[in-house]
Amino acid sequence: MVAEGATTRPTFWQIGHVGEIIFYLLAAVAIVIFAYGLYRKIDRYTSGQEDWFDRLDDLPTRIVEATRIVLSNRKLFDRDTTGGVMHALIMWGFLTLLIGTTILAIDMDIYQPLTGLTGAEQSFFIGDFYLSYSFVMDAMGLLFVVGVGVALYRRYAAREERLWGKHTSIEDDLFIWALFLLGVGGYVTEGIRILGTGFPDFETVSFVGWFLAEAFAVAGMNESLAATVYPAVWWSHSLLALAFVAAIPYAKPFHMLSSYINIVARDEKAGARLPGIPADLDADTGAESIDDFSWKEMLDQDACTKCGRCSSACPAKASGRPLDPRDVILDLKQYREDLDAGETEEIDIVTDGGESVIAAETMESCMSCMACMDACPVDIEHLKSFTRLNRQLTDTGQVDSNVQDTFDNIMGMGNTFGDPPDARADWADELGFDVTDAREEDVEYLWYVGDYPSYDERNKKVARSLAKILEHADIEYGILFEDEKYDGNDIRRLGEEFLYVDLAGHHVEQFEAVDPEKIICTDPHSYNTFKNEYPDVNYDDFADEPLMQFDFDGEWNADGEIDVLHWTQAIEELVEEDRLDLRGDELDYTVTYHDPCHLGRYNDEYEAPRALIRATGATLSEMPRNRANSFCCGGGGGGLWMDIDEETKPSEERMREALEDTPAGSDVEKFVVACPMCMTMYEDGMKTGGYEDDIEIVDVAELLVEALESGPGIEAGVTTDADADGRASGQAD
Template sequence: MNVIAQSEVTRDTYLGLGNIGYATFYLLVFITLAVFGYGLYLRFSRYTEGDDDPFARLNELPGRITSAAKIVISNEKQFNRDLYGGLMHSFILWGFLTLFIATLILMVDEYAARKILHMAFWEGDFYLAYSFVVDAMGLLFVVGIGMALYRRYWVQNHRLWGRHTSNEDDVFVWTLFGLGVGGFLLEGTRIYITGMPDFEVVSFVGYGLALLFSAIDLPTTGAALESADYSAFAGLGFNAESLHWAVWWSHSLLALFFIAWLPYAGKPFHTISSFANVVTRDEKAGKRLPNVPSDLDATNAESFDDFTWKEILDQDACTKCGRCSSVCPAKASDRPLDPRNVILDLRKYREELDAGAEEKPIIADGGTSVINTETMESCMACMACMDACPVEIEHLQSFTRLNRQMTDQGDVAPSMQDVFQNVMQNGNTFGDSPRNRGDWSEELEFDVTDAREEKVDYLWYVGDFPSYDERNKQVARSLATILKEADVSFGILFDDEKYDGNDIRRVGEELLYVELAGHHVETWEDCEFDKIVCTDPHSYNTFKNEYPEVNFDEFADDPMMPFEYDEQWNEDGEIEVYHWTQAVEELVQQGRLDLTGTELDYTVTYHDPCHLGRYNDEYEAPRELIRATGCELDEMPRNRDNSFCCGGGGGGLWMDFEEEPKPSEERIREALEDTDAGSGIEKFVVACPMCMTMYEDGRKTGGYEDEIEIVDIAELVVEAIGAEEKANLEVAAD
């Protein structure tokens, strides 16, 4: 190489591009931006065709954008349970954003600073710093894409493959890889043909490639320093200038293709839709469901027009990463549910409709619908999919819409129809007489106050299973004894208490849920109390997060509704709602229970109920109570927000599935095999009546009856304070 090195500390953006090439490039840029803009128009016009969303999605927009930027840039959800995936995505995202910003800086310098202000800032120290940062972050970008290629094609991570895996995924990842590698190759040839100026060493990757070209003695004509247009040399044989010219155009055309393609395919469009989805997320998604109007003509998922614009955005935001699928207990138990496939099946159907396809049932029993009823019956409403999703897709909102349509169509499983009938006729899921609801308390050595007749501090909602199920009655008596020992004023509603409605709502029976909610808030209005305490996390969630959302006034005049209440209940949260572990943990902190932390010496493990943990972020109160009894708590690998569902939520407790293994069996296996204590775990501790029922069943069907005992935290506390006799637990056990 016999050239004089460039001395000015900057570079020519369009090195080797003559007037014709320059004009051609910007014609292509104009076409690309027009295609991109039209694609965005089609996307956003489709959202405007979606139904209104019941929740505020664009309020306090500056704060939403700031919060979303923090979530997206930090990649905090990508790191959740997957360090490799978190690093991989962080390298790609941070590198991509840096390269995007670098391109914007070039545009500002080229068209604003130089042509309008007749000045330049992209030179000297600024240029050196710019070059170093771009090379460093560009290298991270290429490394991240390399990690993605390794995981997808070498390791073949199971999460990345499914029936919606397509050539689009391959084109996306290889295009990004080509852009990253092509950018460095372009930089290396430019540095080489401009004489490898010393200041370019800050572009360490490009400079390294230039050194490689020098080592192999790649021929150069020196045209880069003699002419602004050396494209003619491309036809004179292979040399550095012709290589630079070819790489420049290849890189540019690939970049323009990516920009133009971005709005038209799901995988690349997630770079826009995912951020929009995080911005418009509902902080209470899942724990509160959208209400239905009182209009009986309203439909749920009869056609795609029923879906809201946010549900359509959810579909577009899905990146097919499979995180939701990997944590879904239904999929792990071979039930026919894959949360990712439901979202992507809906997206595919929408795209087919937009292309002119004929409509078909969205959900039905059979193979002609978009979603099969068995698929949605499999959902446990555990919210694991939503917790794992890095782009805040609200699966349960779409799933509930499908469940409501099933209920409207009468496609609900016969066992669930029996539950609906029991609730309608008797106010409970067991079909037992309402008069028997308080019978569990007759075994106690003290009387339980009737909260309808006497003012109490705690209005205790006992729930269906503690009221009617023999095993859970023992838990109810234990909790009553704890409250009595703590000298707490508490009372129950006896036969005016009905089922809370949480799970039948998630199965799709919305109007029956409204009836139950109206009955309860109307009953509570006639009682005097300070706080509501719930035995069941499902009741706790629905009272805390969903009853305040119901517009009772809309239904109060309906003759089918058994209430006249017409206000918004607890809209400002003036009535505190507690799960019993929260209330009792406060009593322990106040010293109102005789616990020293040394009473029991069991080795136990604890299962986080979905509706207490993932739904409401309460993880510590139950653990504090367990420790307060003296028990040694050995955590299962899947704990807190990563807890594995018992299988009873979303109506699962009332359905029969041919699954292997049952979620409850798998969870007990985890307790006995994957904890540090292993088979030394003596008690499997729960804090939910449904969990108690499911795990007692799983202990029998899984063959674990002689290996472990299922107990509620309340039973541990009662034993620790020495009050078993007052709770009459011996009688219950017999």
């Protein structure tokens, strides 16, 4: 005990030495239970597969960056400011209370025994330090209680939809109410102590406790009664705190640890690149059992807080498809825990029909748009687990028939349409100039045209528009003609990894032969896989495989010596250099723009297309869901090739949003895209949604060409597409 009259508080007031010993014994038991639970978690992770790359390299940097992310609460403010403020109050309040408890323990259990001092000097928990400590603890504790109160309101009074789901359970109630009782209980304990010790003047710094002490006094409690009830109140609060500590590894509070560790181990390119597979054709690369998942995928499952942010951001769920990203992650977690506890028998992880953890139609619903991952505040890598599930379906031949036809088309003809390879450059026949063959002539820019601009009638117009822009800019560019094949981005996300590797190997051989300074892509999907995934493929592991049709056995572009660009990025550079001779007032349209998932969320490119739109003079009216919050067209992840029954297509909803929810509303004349797949999906959605008379779908390239043609720009010999037939064709019809 400190000297009587010192500016401090008695720590075990009215508890006695026996009570203090019992408390320390119970605390030791709680810590042992906690440590055992944590050991079981870690031991379970070690039974999972190794991850495909070292997630703990440069660990100090990872820890610092994860700490910055967690303490800033940055991702929690995205799409939900109230939720962000609420979580910040809870987290900072909780951390402050934890730090305060730790300081007290250091003083009592380390500083005092080590120093052996007596009287007022035996503790640093006195004087100005104590007064500052008490004020900060009361202030931050109050914010903690307010934050928990907001959480209670949102969950039970407002009943916010995303907080409820099939995995909502009693543990969610226990967690939030335990936090609330811990916060309020601490103040009640403090108030009764202040009343019981006769309202020491210095305790006014504990303004919440002082207020409660006065309230208790008004209610009829005197010093004697306060001293009598204090042990019961203190023990109630202490036992709840110890129980909470012991329960952390076994229930929802574990997310306080797993979320942080998950962020430490995150892949900054998660989703934009997927894990590779062994060259062994017999290797297990799917999800035959729960132990096929990596330790990081298991950690993802445990890091999920059931907040539902991924669910509310998912366009598949919003469109009525049978996919809820949160449920997939938590279904896997529940199955793993039930299997470990012997409460269920082994079943298929994913299958088309029959009993399984995840249904095949759930995975077929995913658009690979990465909205779930962008919305997740704890960096769960949904798409990595989803791809594993898709690989299992592909390995066992359980894929949608249209998708299988696409696989066959690629294997047979090198493109998703199944059209002849030598027709790949026929789109250029209507141009008034020749497009350079990059295989025969050195070029600065190798232009990868892509499947849809090469074979789909509507997107051929986009290819011709881009060719006119490149020609007008007088740059050295060329294409691969029939040696260009499908890029492989989306079939990889559907689980067809070996075909993807074969396509990647073929293309890097072509890229090496051409040796361009830059590769520009019409399609953001191609741009993503060339930039983020081709450099990670271990080509030497596959080069000797008889089924692979390439001989390349080195690394490709590992150091980024070849600049891979989406075409809007390349043309923006030319506009900045004034290579297109645009005045900036050529067009007088009011337009809106749709951010493609693979350009925006995947690769953080939002400004280049907008800069080009503004360069034409068009007025851009932003849709409410734009940039990272963009709503997927529905074509990603194989959605372009599937017939999915849904009441309202994502593309139809997007058309409605463009005409009703933008600031310009019905004055929007053109819906601008920068992705061939988006073009196909929105042309289809415009027709099926009945918007043909209300709006026109155009690519940024077409808008640019119109601006150039309206000024001194494009020369007469560069013909237009005015006589081209139809709007959309191909598989969207």
